[in-house]
Structures are given as C-alpha cells and as structure tokens.
Amino acid sequence: MAQIISLGALQVASRDDLEKSLGGCEASSCGSKEGPADMDPATWAKVKDHPCYSEEAHHYFARMHVAVAPACNIQCNYCNRKYDCSNESRPGVVSERLTPDQAARKVIAVAAAVPQLSVLGIAGPGDAAYDWRKTKATFDAVSDRLPDIKLCLSSNGLALPDHIDELTAMRIDHVTLTINTLDPEVGAQIYPWIYYQGKRHEGVEAARILLARQMQSLELLVERGILVKVNSVLIPGINDAGMLELNKVVKAKGAFLHNIMPLISDPAHGTHFGLTGQRGPTAAELAAVQEACAGGANLMRHCRQCRADAVGLLGEDRGQEFNLDQLPEVVEDAPEARAAYRDWVxxxxxxxxxxxxxATASLPEAPAALRIAVATKGGGRINQHFGHATEFQIYEVDSDGVRFLTHRRADNYCTDGHGTDDRLAEIIRSLDGVPVVLCARIGDAPRAHMAAAGIEVIDAHAQDYIETAIAAVFRDRNAETAAKTA
Known part of the structure; x- marks a missing residue:
C-alpha cells in the first residue's frame, strides 16, 4: 500500500517518489547527518530527532504521549489530573486512560499515519516511574513493533531510583525530571504530601525526602548515560528567587536541558494554586528568569506544556483523531514512510x-535587535496563514545572527472562514513588543488592524526558511532606516 508523506507543499506516495521530489538522488545519501560542531556525535544521535530535546528537531518531528500511568505518589499544588477533557491544553489532562495493550495499538496506528512521529513518551497523567508496571509493559509492547521510535518518560523522581536498572536495560535514553526547588521550606509550599515507602509524609519532611530522591535520580541517570531534561514550574513569590541556583546545580550534576516553564493557574482547572489565587508569571517575568540563567544549564525555550495524551508536532494536538473507537482492531505499521521522511529531513x-x-553571513549593524514573530506549520519554513495560527514563534535578529526566543499562544483569528475581532485583539496583546510578523498569507482587513496596532505583517516570504526570511527583513529594515537618515 502506498504511503503518503505530507509537509506543506511536499506530498509523495512512496519512498521512490520522495527521492524524486528531492532532485532524483538517493535519499539515504542526501543530507548530512552530522550534528552541530559543539555537540558530540553520540549525543547528537540521541537528540537529532527528538522535538523536546532539540529546538531544531521540533520543526520536523512529532511526539506522542500515552496516558497509561494514572497513579501518582505526590500531590502538587499546581496539578489536577482530569479525564475526559479535550478542551484543556496543559499537563495532567487526558481524554482516554489506556491499558498498555490499548496504548501499543494506538501508537502503531499513529506511527502509520504520522511519519513525523519519532518519540513515544509517558508523562502520566500520574507519575510514569511510580506506575512503573504499566509504563514498562507499554514500552515493551511498543519496542517489539516499533524499534525506530525513541522512548522517554517523565517523573517527579521519587520512585525512579527503584527502577533505574530496568530503565537502563530498556531502550530509554531520555528522561524528564520535575524539580521545582532546592529548598525544603519552599517545597512544602508546593507539595502538600508525598507517599514514600508505604507512608504519607507532609510539609518540610516530605519536601526534604522528595528533593533527596530527585537529586539521586538525576545522578543515577547521568551516570548511565541517559539524557536528563529538568522541568521547573516557575511560581512567582514562591520558587522564583531560587531558580538561578537550581539551574546551576542541575547543570553541575549533568542535566542536558533545563526547562523553566510558567505556572498555569486558572480557577477553572481546579488546582489548589488556581483556587487560591496564586498567579502565574508574566511573559516578561519568565523571560527575565530565563535570561538570568543564561550561561548555566542549557535552557529549553520551545516547550508547549503538553497534555498527557498529546499527539503531533509541538504546538499541535491531533490526539482526538486517534481515539480508540476510531482505530481498527488490527493496525499495520509503515516503517518505510518514516524512513523516507527522515531521509527528507x-x-x-x-x-x-x-x-x-x-543569509546571516554579513548582517548589518543596528542599534538594537529586532524581534519577529513567525507563523509556521513546521519544517522550519514560513508556511502558515495568519488566520490559522494558534501560536507564533518569536525570534530575535541582530548583526550576530538569528535566535529562537520562545513561542506565544494565540487563538486562531479565522473561524469558519471569518475573522473574529476579539481574537485579533488577543493576538495583538500576545505580540506585545514584537513589531513584525511573518506569515504565508494574510487578508487586507487583519493586516490593516495589525498595522494600526504598530505591527507590520509580511507575507512576501511564504515558504522561505524562517532564518533566511528574518535575515532578509532585518536587512530591508536597516536599509530603509539608512536611506531615511542619509
């Protein structure tokens, strides 16, 4: 059966067709598989196709989470695990709880339909290391059928040392640990209780035990050559003052990435922090903490704080396309489509x-860097209609080059073919401090409204690479400035 690969304008029916679309060469010989100059080949091999561990990979590859681990051994004041919830985009919510067998069938179905899939993760909705029997059974079943899919899990670290030998023996080379503070007094404000060694612990005692186990988990994983991403939820007035020291410590202990992400705090979510009025950080506050940590552990800036059943590229969720009742009983894999797609990448x-x-070899000198928002569907290109964007990726450019900064969420302006003024106002608010937007296309009316708000929207670089388009705009703007002052 012919396999379809589609990315923007690229749509081919087989590996042979893909090779022809790339100029007739043999796809397996096209393109360098070498990584960045500052990364050793072994590490590059682990991260090059992992959208959460590589900012570059997130343009090309998809992840999938399966909700097989509902049990948890701690309570976090920012967490409320919800089921049958398709409208909330945050960690801990799922539409379906799966058995390991159901999860394996779903993963095979997604892998056959989404050639971009490269990673299977278990992120709960509880704790993957505490609910280990279900986690291991799922990974074992998937490994037998999909040996090319990377496996990773997320954990609070409390139970992980108990399974380190099994975890090491499996094909898992990425683990995410959530560590929010080094101070047990602060930890007591985040975690009401933990369950450890058959007993419930509370307050500072609970936080002290949890921190010790988290540090042990980090050290054990690094010793065994497993890449560790540390997640930290930034909670203003509680743990923000200690984030710089935490960043230094996890770097010293060998963490590969540190993901400092904002507290999601909404009373409708039913979390303790949401119900008691604890606010999340502003975009400026989050950026300030991240900038303060520059030079420490490498920071992840492209996190989308995914649901525990997310499917697709970061920034999109196709989970509802693959509910169990929509899947055939027998699912056939399509490894050749994934192989062809990776050759194309x-x-x-x-x-x-x-x-x-x-494009960036000789960027002009300018008195200040320029921030530019990008609407993209993936592939590292300007390829999304302004009205369809549910987020904008934010870049910064100056004479030193083009850098990804972060992403900003925004409800898509167009619904049922018509623009919505309320949503446009929200987009304008979310793009505060960003004077330029690049997209594949935009209508005259929203372009005029954006211009009235001081934001220029440019669609002249449709399908160009993000970096080359940004460099071109930077040059044009500086040329215009120079002409005006001549």
Whole structure:
C-alpha cells in the first residue's frame, strides 16, 4: 500500500517518489547527518530527532504521549489530573486512560499515519516511574513493533531510583525530571504530601525526602548515560528567587536541558494554586528568569506544556483523531514512510543550514535587535496563514545572527472562514513588543488592524526558511532606516 508523506507543499506516495521530489538522488545519501560542531556525535544521535530535546528537531518531528500511568505518589499544588477533557491544553489532562495493550495499538496506528512521529513518551497523567508496571509493559509492547521510535518518560523522581536498572536495560535514553526547588521550606509550599515507602509524609519532611530522591535520580541517570531534561514550574513569590541556583546545580550534576516553564493557574482547572489565587508569571517575568540563567544549564525555550495524551508536532494536538473507537482492531505499521521522511529531513536540514549561513553571513549593524514573530506549520519554513495560527514563534535578529526566543499562544483569528475581532485583539496583546510578523498569507482587513496596532505583517516570504526570511527583513529594515537618515 502506498504511503503518503505530507509537509506543506511536499506530498509523495512512496519512498521512490520522495527521492524524486528531492532532485532524483538517493535519499539515504542526501543530507548530512552530522550534528552541530559543539555537540558530540553520540549525543547528537540521541537528540537529532527528538522535538523536546532539540529546538531544531521540533520543526520536523512529532511526539506522542500515552496516558497509561494514572497513579501518582505526590500531590502538587499546581496539578489536577482530569479525564475526559479535550478542551484543556496543559499537563495532567487526558481524554482516554489506556491499558498498555490499548496504548501499543494506538501508537502503531499513529506511527502509520504520522511519519513525523519519532518519540513515544509517558508523562502520566500520574507519575510514569511510580506506575512503573504499566509504563514498562507499554514500552515493551511498543519496542517489539516499533524499534525506530525513541522512548522517554517523565517523573517527579521519587520512585525512579527503584527502577533505574530496568530503565537502563530498556531502550530509554531520555528522561524528564520535575524539580521545582532546592529548598525544603519552599517545597512544602508546593507539595502538600508525598507517599514514600508505604507512608504519607507532609510539609518540610516530605519536601526534604522528595528533593533527596530527585537529586539521586538525576545522578543515577547521568551516570548511565541517559539524557536528563529538568522541568521547573516557575511560581512567582514562591520558587522564583531560587531558580538561578537550581539551574546551576542541575547543570553541575549533568542535566542536558533545563526547562523553566510558567505556572498555569486558572480557577477553572481546579488546582489548589488556581483556587487560591496564586498567579502565574508574566511573559516578561519568565523571560527575565530565563535570561538570568543564561550561561548555566542549557535552557529549553520551545516547550508547549503538553497534555498527557498529546499527539503531533509541538504546538499541535491531533490526539482526538486517534481515539480508540476510531482505530481498527488490527493496525499495520509503515516503517518505510518514516524512513523516507527522515531521509527528507536530513536533506532539508543541510539545505536550511547552508541557506541560513549564507543569509546571516554579513548582517548589518543596528542599534538594537529586532524581534519577529513567525507563523509556521513546521519544517522550519514560513508556511502558515495568519488566520490559522494558534501560536507564533518569536525570534530575535541582530548583526550576530538569528535566535529562537520562545513561542506565544494565540487563538486562531479565522473561524469558519471569518475573522473574529476579539481574537485579533488577543493576538495583538500576545505580540506585545514584537513589531513584525511573518506569515504565508494574510487578508487586507487583519493586516490593516495589525498595522494600526504598530505591527507590520509580511507575507512576501511564504515558504522561505524562517532564518533566511528574518535575515532578509532585518536587512530591508536597516536599509530603509539608512536611506531615511542619509
């Protein structure tokens, strides 16, 4: 059966067709598989296709979470695990709880339909290490059928040391640990209780035990060559003052990435913090903490705080397309489609890097950096209609080059073919401090409204690489400024 790969304008029916679409060369020989100069080959091999561990990979590859681990051994004041919930986009919520067998069937179905899939993660909705029997059974079943899919899990670290030998023996080379503070007094404000060694612990005692186990987990994983991403929820007035020291410590202990992400605090979610009025950080506060940590552990800036049953590229969720009642009883895999897609990505990456290097080789000097928002569907290109964007990726450019900063969520402006003024106002608010937007297309009316708000929307670079488009806009703007002052 022919397999379809689609990414923007690329749509081919087989591996042979893909090779032809890339210029007739043999796809497996096209494109460098070497990583960045500052990364050793072994680490690059682990992260190059992992959208959460590589900012570059998140443009090309999809992740999938399966909700097989509902049990949890701690209570967090920012967490409320919800089921049958398709409208909330945050950790801990799912539409379906799955058995390991059901999860394996779903993963195979997604892998056959989404050639971008490269990673299977278990992020709860409880704790993957505490609910270990179900986690291990799921990974075992998937590994037998999909050996090319990377496996990773998320944990609070409390139970993880108990399973380190099994985890190491499995094909797991990425683990996310949530560590929110180094101070047990602060921890007591975040965690009301933990369950450890058959007993419930509360307050500072609970936080002290949890911290010790988290540090032990980090050390054990690093010793065994498993890449560790540390997640930290930034909670203003509670743990923000200690985030810089936490960043230094996790770097010293060998964490590969540190993801400082904002508290999601909404009374409708039913969390303790949401119900008691604890606010989340503003975008400026989050950026300030992240900037303060620059030079410490490498920061992840492209996190989307995914649901525990998310499917697709970061920034999208196709989970509702793959509910159990929509899946056939017998699902056939399509490994050739994934192999062909990865060959295409290898070529695309090399082309994009060469184009970026050329475009940014001699950027003009400017008194200040320019921030630019991008509407993209993936692939590292300007390929999304302004009205369809549910988020904008924010970049910064100056004479030193183009850098990804973060993403900002925004409800899509167009619904049922018509624009919505309320949503446009929200987009304008979310793009505060960003004077330029690049998209594939925009209508005259929203363009005029954006211009009235001081934001220029440009669709002249549709389908260009993000970095080359940004470099071109930066040059044009500086040329215009120079002409005016001449």
């Amino acid at each position: 290898a070529r695309e990456r090399e082309d994009r890097r060469a184009a970026t290097e050329q």
